[in-house]
Amino acid sequence: MGCACLALSGAMAQAPTIQQDFDAAVALDEKGDPATALAAWEKLEARTKPGSRSRGLMLVRKSSALFRLKRADEAVQAVRAGLALLPKSDASLAEDRWRGYLQLGGVAANAIDYASADEAYLAAEQAAPDVGTRLSALLAFVETAVFVDPDAAAAALGRIDALVAGQPLDKIARALVARRHALLLLNRGDFAGAQTYAMDAVKQLGGLTERTDTRDVSARSDVAIAALLAGKSDVARRYMAMTGAGRLGNATFDPAVQMTPPDCGGEAGLKPADMAVVEFSIADDGTVFAVSPIYAAGGGAVAMEFARAARNWSWTPEQVKSLPPFFRANARVEIRCSTSFERPSIGKLLDGETRAWFATKGLDVPPETRGGDAAAAPRQRAALAAAEAKAGPNALAVLPAMFALAGNSVVGREESHVLLGRGRAIAEANGAPPLVRLAFDMRERLSGTSDSWRGGVFRRVMTPMLAEPAYAADPSARAAVRLLLADNERRLDSDRSRALLQQVATDAALPANDPMRVGALIRLASAE
Secondary structure (H helix, E strand, O other), rough: HHHHHHHHHHHHOOOOHHHHHHHHHHHHHHHHHHHHHHHHHHHHHHHHOOOHHHHHHHHHHHHHHHHHHHHHHHHHHHHHHOOOOOOOOOOOHHHHHHHHHHHHHHHHHHHHHHHHHHHHHHHHHHHHOOOHHHHHHHHHHHHHHHOOOOOOOOHHHHHHHHHHOOOOHHHHHHHHHHHHHHHHHHHOOHHHHHHHHHHHHHHHOOOOOOOOOOOHHHHHHHHHHHHHOOOOOOHHHOOOHOOOOOOOOOOOOOOOEEEEOOOEEEOOOEOOOOOEOOOEEOOOOEEEEEHHHHHHHEEEEHHHOOHHHHHHHEOOOHHHOOHHHHHOOOOOEEEEEEEEEEEEEHHHHHHHHHHOOOHHOOOOOOOOOOOOOOHHHHHHHHHHHHHHHHHHHHHHHHHHHHHHHHOOOOHHHHHHHHHHHHHHHHHOOOOOOOOHHHHHHHHHHHHHOOOOOOOOHHHHHHHHHHHHHHHHHHHHHHHHHHHHHHHHHHHOHHHHHHHHHHHHHHHOOOOOOOOOHHHHHHHHHHHH
């Protein structure tokens, strides 16, 4: 008995403490081993009391591993649950709250959901316990806000300048600040100002020397883009030549096996004159990551649409091996939309049906916003609040204001999801026709996931709607769902896309001149 007790005592003495397990999990995170790190965080989570602050810390920490394992929705759920257990009143938890909001911003930015990213980064700024953490949140905010709310980006840059004034900032950080200024000015059309800031970033990084890393490449490329747009082609050529372009040697930058530009028209309303420069990295398996727009002629919505297109490109393993790692780590391309197939927008058609139904109910139809969503959002929120106060939160009268706010590009995904769910319920309760219900329903479902852009997710979310009686029994609604699926499948599975289009084109229940049938025929003709 004595020997058994001694053995047990020795085993207990050797058991790692929670702090030791925590340090080990942090080390795994830093090592870049997300699967093992996740297992470590989940082991720690099990050792903490449900509802405790310690449990909240573990949930926030494990979200990073979930995200790197491409489990974005679970990462968001973990962060949200963790933050709920970390009260603002406890200053000792400020850094962990900052970390959680920064993680939420990163997930949203990866999905090119810049409105949600902006919300999270602003929350991270508020939670930040010191200059360094606040600066990192603000720099992240500016990078996404430039394409959603340039005025907010400019205000944040003002806060950055005030924050770093007199601070012993290292040159890499100062270069980042200069590059954010350049990014905003570039996309506001102040090319000379953008060039000045971009040149300052190059200077902070050591100047125009033969030494080149990915930071140098990006900063020098910024100068080249700004100079080219400002008509200074000699400067542009000199800086572009110093981005490391010569490192390809006798090789070429092999185009991806899936490197199709987006079509003109479509849901984003892209025009032939629209153009964007997009930056991305290529992983060992040929997939694209770290996608971000740098400049767009056409505005922020155009920039994000081109970035979404680049996110779905891919290279074969053989192509990846032939690409120098230096270029895979930091590639930039100019993208324009394809004029070979300008498809009518199904989303805009559904919006038109919804507005027409509002009019039949005697409801004031909110005007369409064309740009300026950031300025429109406060008015739309006020209109919704006024309608709710007057008629009640579930009244038909609130639906137009709810519809307008949910469709505003600066409203984050999670808020839009709630608004669309409420809107769908109100529309159904008031006998809305299938196309109007579909306008709310499909967007509610797609906004329910943070990675609807990933291959197969759109199909998984939308396909069940074809069998649901509300849509299956209505020729226009089932045609709309098929067209949306066909557009998504066009680059993933062309045979399936064509089959869906044929089903719409040959649906005898649709009149010959029905917009859905015409849309299908246009798409089929362009595929020949």
